[in-house]
Amino acid sequence: MTMQTTERWFEDYEVGESRLSTGRTITETDVVMHAGQTGDFFPHHMDAEWAATQPIGARIAHGTLIMSVAVGMTAGDINPCSMSYGYDRVRFIKPVFIGDTITVTAEITEKADHAKRPDAFGYVHERVTVTNQRHETVLVLTHVYLVNKRAAL
Template structure:
């Protein structure tokens, strides 16, 4: 979405439909991405930074941090600004396959579940979106569930 204009759009809990999907364009992971992420997180493990050592390991080359791919993938799905929703967290995060320098990832996000808020069901609800990340070969590299807390439309009071 680099360079894309973001728009603000009100989308309420009632507007989300189970099964709706979003797909992104690709993004190639670069050595600069890995180096920047290592600097930001302090994770300089040789798996990400030492090309010579990794050439002796089963993967054969440096791999991107799982947290880098998670961050990039979630960012790739960020589009419209919705004042009625906020990220509530991530569940069931799985790093399934390594992502290498030069791999291009794409993301599919699908609404799979909705549930009323347990304490304030008239005010908000949870929307679960399964985020699947694949590489250029169509192999799944990461899957997670993104949870949103979304406002419900106010019901008119009958006074």
């Protein structure tokens, strides 16, 4: 598999542009591997019998698992002119169950100059909205990118 590299400079991003991923089904293996990687063996994720007695009624995927998968679903291209700067306003809105299929919409919502180097860098804010197969929003976050400016050349 080859990765596509596309140079997109700060000036190339437009507020309002968006992209939509294909679906991804969350599996038992995803949940078990995430628990092992993080050490989060909380019964909401790992104990089917206990979870069945709770108001939600079944095991749920880790919020951090869904966040990781969703961000990965939007990272199909490697942009050598930008890097992830972080995530803001992360909200786990509804549970994701094993067997649910999620899709991701990513929309550019804001652009801002870098405070110390406005000639060289800018920030691009992308609202990431994750929905399940029932079209319910399950997670929302803002992904902030630090992006090179063309003028810096």
